[in-house]
Amino acid sequence: xxxxxxxxxxxxxxxxxxxxxxxxxxxxxxxxxxxxxxxxxxxxxxxxxxxxxxxxxxxxxxxxxxxxxxxxxxxxxxxxxxxxxxxxxxxxxxxxxxxxxxxxxxxxxxxxxxxxxxxxxxxxxxxxxxxxxxxxxxxxxxxxxxxxxxxxxxxxxxxxxxxxxxxxxxxxxxxxxxxxxxxxxxxxxxxxxxxxxxxxxxxxxxxxxxxxxxxxxxxxxxxxxxxxxxxxxxxxxxxxxxxxxxxxxxxxxxxxxxxxxxxxxxxxxxxxxxxxxxxxxxxxxxxxxxxxxxxxxxxxxxxxxxxxxxxxxxxxxxxxxxxxxxxxxxxxxxxxxxxxxxxxxxxxxxxxxxxxxxxxxxxxxxxxxxxxxxxxxxxxxxxxxxxxxxxxxxxxxxxxxxxxxxxxxxxxxxxxxxxxx
Ligand code: FES
Ligand SMILES: [Fe+2]
Numbered sequence: 001x002x003x004x005x006x007x008x009x010x011x012x013x014x015x016x017x018x019x020x021x022x023x024x025x026x027x028x029x030x031x032x033x034x035x036x037x038x039x040x041x042x043x044x045x046x047x048x049x050x051x052x053x054x055x056x057x058x059x060x061x062x063x064x065x066x067x068x069x070x071x072x073x074x075x076x077x078x079x080x081x082x083x084x085x086x087x088x089x090x091x092x093x094x095x096x097x098x099x100x101x102x103x104x105x106x107x108x109x110x111x112x113x114x115x116x117x118x119x120x121x122x123x124x125x126x127x128x129x130x131x132x133x134x135x136x137x138x139x140x141x142x143x144x145x146x147x148x149x150x151x152x153x154x155x156x157x158x159x160x161x162x163x164x165x166x167x168x169x170x171x172x173x174x175x176x177x178x179x180x181x182x183x184x185x186x187x188x189x190x191x192x193x194x195x196x197x198x199x200x201x202x203x204x205x206x207x208x209x210x211x212x213x214x215x216x217x218x219x220x221x222x223x224x225x226x227x228x229x230x231x232x233x234x235x236x237x238x239x240x241x242x243x244x245x246x247x248x249x250x251x252x253x254x255x256x257x258x259x260x261x262x263x264x265x266x267x268x269x270x271x272x273x274x275x276x277x278x279x280x281x282x283x284x285x286x287x288x289x290x291x292x293x294x295x296x297x298x299x300x301x302x303x304x305x306x307x308x309x310x311x312x313x314x315x316x317x318x319x320x321x322x323x324x325x326x327x328x329x330x331x332x333x334x335x336x337x338x339x340x341x342x343x344x345x346x347x348x349x350x351x352x353x354x355x356x357x358x359x360x361x362x363x364x365x366x367x368x369x370x371x372x373x374x375x376x377x378x379x380x381x382x383x384x385x386x387x388x389x390x391x392x393x394x395x396x397x398x399x400x401x402x403x404x405x406x407x408x409x410x411x412x413x414x415x416x417x418x419x420x421x
Contacts (some may be wrong), residue, residue, distance in 0.1 A: 039416035
């Protein structure tokens with residue numbers, strides 16, 4: 001009988017070939033999946049949703065991150081709190097639905113009752129000496145970056161989220177995400193490892209061949225394609241695009257909208273990238289015709305042509321924020337070969353459906369793009385499980401950010417294995 005050699009993650013990490021995809025086990029092995037939950041998802045800042053998902057006191061969402069369920073709830077004081085979804089009596093799960101509204105958090109088992117802030121206020125039959133103040137819900141670290149919610153399950157979360165918040169606050173502020181509402185949210189299960197979902201997001205090498213709808217918004221020169229030096233028309237088109245991009249970035253910057261790229265994707269726990277991307281032609285938004293989908297613009301914005309404020313975070317999110325709406329994407333690993341992609345479209349809270357926007361038009365590009373991406377991720381997953389799979393080379397011209405994702409991942413797993421993080 002053939003014995004499988006034990007998997008040595010340390011060896012796999014040390015043996016990573018720079019500029020290449022990971023060994024197949026990183027995408028298929030349940031042991032590595034368990035390691036990912038500990039090394040990555042239990043130790044870093046994880047994007048879980050946006051404040052408008054819990055607009056009023058008592059509104060909650062719950063999110064599963066590996067084996068942990070987290071409650072995000074808006075308190076009576078208007079602040080958002082994050083708690084482990086675990087009763088302090090005998091550990092029962094408090095909330096079993098993934099969203100709703102409650103007055104208090106009441107455990108279904110023996111009715112211990114908690115304030116939305118997590119304080120225990122009622123615990124029947126516990127005797128005179130029981131100290132309720134010692135039995136509040138265990139808190140989860142929570143940060144809201146202009147309405148985008150990040151949690152960290154670690155006792156001591158990475159402090160470098162402060163730098164990310166510092167960069168992103170002035171960029172996000174004009175779009176006033178806290179003053180939006182959820183127009184639509186979709187959950188898509190991708191039949192692939194979460195890292196394949198992320199790698200796929202970090203390049204547009206595949207866009208021209210797979211995303212006709214999304215490609216209406218992007219010049220191929222905006223996503224890393226080098227023009228063929230022998231093709232004069234292509235060289236001229238690339239130069240024209242570069243000039244227009246420079247002009248628009250300078251114009252946005254001059255109007256107080258920080259737009260230039262900031263990219264710190266490796267060498268730190270809280271890696272991120274941001275830039276105000278140009279939408280091709282006179283494009284305004286990610287819609288079928290690249291025009292705005294919502295007449296009521298975000299915040300107090302008046303100019304529909306503000307490009308695509310993109311924001312990527314390691315390890316699990318990306319965001320596109322336009323003048324008229326925002327789309328957030330959160331990735332949650334379910335198994336070595338299954339991943340949940342949650343997509344949320346936000347519009348101004350005063351926008352009226354059917355008057356200011358049509359939900360189908362608002363969501364059409366990313367709904368179909370997500371489906372196309374899910375099919376590609378599934379194909380990659382199938383290949384990674386084959387004995388014919390070998391780590392393949394990333395394109396140095398257009399897959400640099402995929403390489404940075406994989407490099408960040410390897411750095412963070414190595415830090416975990418070394419016990420330095
Ligand atoms: S387990 Fe929650 S009240 Fe008993
Ligand atoms: Fe894609």
